[in-house]
Amino acid sequence: MTTHREPLSSVMETIGETPLVRVHDSPDEVPVYAKLEAFNPGASIKDRIGKYMLERMLERGDVGEGGTVVEPTAGNTGIGLAVAAGQLGLNAVFVVPERFSVEKQQLMRALGAEVVNTPSEDGMGFAIDRAHQIAEELDDAVVPQQFSNPLNAEAHYETTAPEVDEALDGDVGAVVAGCGTGGTLMGMARYFRERDPDTHVVAVEPAGSAYREFLGEDVAHEEYKTEGIGTHDIERNELFDPTLVDDIRPVPDRAVHEEMGRLAAEEGQLVASSAAANAIAAKRVARGIRDGEIDAPGETVVTVFADSSERYLSKGLYRSFEEWEG
Ligand code: PMP
Numbered sequence: 001m002t003t004h005r006e007p008l009s010s011v012m013e014t015i016g017e018t019p020l021v022r023v024h025d026s027p028d029e030v031p032v033y034a035k036l037e038a039f040n041p042g043a044s045i046k047d048r049i050g051k052y053m054l055e056r057m058l059e060r061g062d063v064g065e066g067g068t069v070v071e072p073t074a075g076n077t078g079i080g081l082a083v084a085a086g087q088l089g090l091n092a093v094f095v096v097p098e099r100f101s102v103e104k105q106q107l108m109r110a111l112g113a114e115v116v117n118t119p120s121e122d123g124m125g126f127a128i129d130r131a132h133q134i135a136e137e138l139d140d141a142v143v144p145q146q147f148s149n150p151l152n153a154e155a156h157y158e159t160t161a162p163e164v165d166e167a168l169d170g171d172v173g174a175v176v177a178g179c180g181t182g183g184t185l186m187g188m189a190r191y192f193r194e195r196d197p198d199t200h201v202v203a204v205e206p207a208g209s210a211y212r213e214f215l216g217e218d219v220a221h222e223e224y225k226t227e228g229i230g231t232h233d234i235e236r237n238e239l240f241d242p243t244l245v246d247d248i249r250p251v252p253d254r255a256v257h258e259e260m261g262r263l264a265a266e267e268g269q270l271v272a273s274s275a276a277a278n279a280i281a282a283k284r285v286a287r288g289i290r291d292g293e294i295d296a297p298g299e300t301v302v303t304v305f306a307d308s309s310e311r312y313l314s315k316g317l318y319r320s321f322e323e324w325e326g
Contacts, residue, residue, distance in 0.1 A: 016160075020164060033167075048160065054090060069090050073094055174199065211250075272309045
């Protein structure tokens, strides 16, 4: 795999082609590999969809150069869209409920975006409505809406999955990924299931999240600290196709907290909570394949480490479990 050794003309060219690294605490017979997405310029997996969605939307004429992208987002997607918008000659406005990470809002502003805060108690639904209202008031504006935009999953079908495929010479038995919008998992699942319909696919969510309602289960909704994955309203998760997954695995915050510490101390991986949840679930799938409990068409399990722990230090993720604000 090449990782950008040649001189590049723009930061846009540094999006993708991230390293794929072995998770050591996984069986030798069925190793787990993780894509290190903090290597992207905006330091998360969401740079991929920022670039991919905006380039396609410009090509299609959904928005013209000098136009504006308006997105309700609390986090990494805003940063990814802001990086791409700035380089593609687009303005960016993000509607962010107040309670979300101040660091992320500072980064969006530094990248040239405008941040409009909405009251936390009004929730994400209100932020979505406000984003559409702002877009309607502007001349040439578009709302990418990552939760329903097929380009989100397509970005991973076209970039993340083929990169993994090439790096592993096609030996992919299982794909395991935490679902926020579900874009990452859906794009990768579609790619590898087309290759081999038996590819084992597992969605990961924090315990207390409601993705398992897609399997017809009753779920007791609870708050969780793990950030970037999970849902409390599956109606919003329009991209998620339960027919593409074999299992949806909840991971408790306490296990995630311990795994974040272990990944840093033992493996030098400064990754955040969704990555730790993915590592836990992926290792479990790897053991299942090794022990013959899970049928898979390859001897490797693939996951993603979506972003870095540095983005959450102020929330105390390396302090005690009780001190971690989540
Ligand atoms: N991890 C982190 C840190 C994220 O910000 C996100 C996106 N919300 C995800 C995982 C999940 O990605 P997706 O939206 O593609 O399911």
